[in-house]
Amino acid sequence: MLKQLKSICEIALKDIEECQEIKQLNELRVKYLGKKGPIQEAMKMMKDLDTEARKELGLVSNETKFTISTAIENKQKELENLVIEEQLKNDFIDVTLPSRKRALGQAHLTNQIITEIEDLFIGMGYSIAEGPEIETDHYNFEMLNLPKGHPARDMQDSFYITEELLLRTHTSPVQARTMLKQGGKGPVKIICPGKVYRRDDDDATHSHQFFQIEGLVIDKNITMSDLKGTLEYFVKKIFGENREIRFRPSFFPFTEPSVEVDVTCAKCSGSGCSMCKNSGYIEILGAGMVHPDVLKMGGFDPEVYQGFAFGMGPERIAILKYGIDDIRQFYTNDLRFNNQFNLK
């Protein structure tokens, strides 16, 4: 019996050694260590033996069982590692392959240009002021020297909600609101960016809704040259150091004197070409010295304080800066247009 166990052990070890698959190994486990296996069989015979022989058979069969199960366990680990290695080989990731590009969002060109202009003025000590888009006739017109029936009201065809409420036609009412908040005390140095609305038919150069950035400075001893220096700095920073500005007399009810500000044409630098209709200049914004009546209505003493104001359309600035041919591009959200302006 003992000899038999020894040879069974040898055969089992050989079988285990040669085994290639976990499934096959499980079968061997059942075959040698299972209830109907040779070791169990040997143990069943023990009851018929005398004490000495029983002891010996018990010892040997336990040893055999231990040897075989250890061998199976080791083999099992070996086979499992092989499976893992095989998997690692097949699942190999080539980290040097180029990755798929993820589409990242970005600020819209309108926001980019507004931010750029804001940053520029913040750098000059301005702060940002905002106001409501639904305005009263009072702030949108009256406080800006445009009493009811004033012909200049027609310059800004408006969307009225009621007799007294309208969608603001410009950001100038934020000037009026800011002045009142100051309680007659300077200095004021603000820019007011925001959406404005006019009853225009949309085409390449008009939109019923667009943006404006209003600027207002009030202090003692403010003159037209402060306005000119500020706008010159702004233009050179936005369009380039080689660009010049020119003031042309104009009219706004809330400024006196009023000017239209032009910048030298990007294409011909002032000599005249088709882009600037041979004038050498392109209009970029309206400005002027705050009208004494507007200062008074805003609570400032025009004998003590003076101010300048300007109003520009950021879309127009972007149009001139990047050569965009249709203002509707800003509002139709065609990604092919938007994605060209990933400027940051």
Ligand code: PHE
């Ligand atoms: N509010 C004017 C407009 O909408 C622009 C402007 C602002 C002009 C301030 C002069 C001074 O046309």
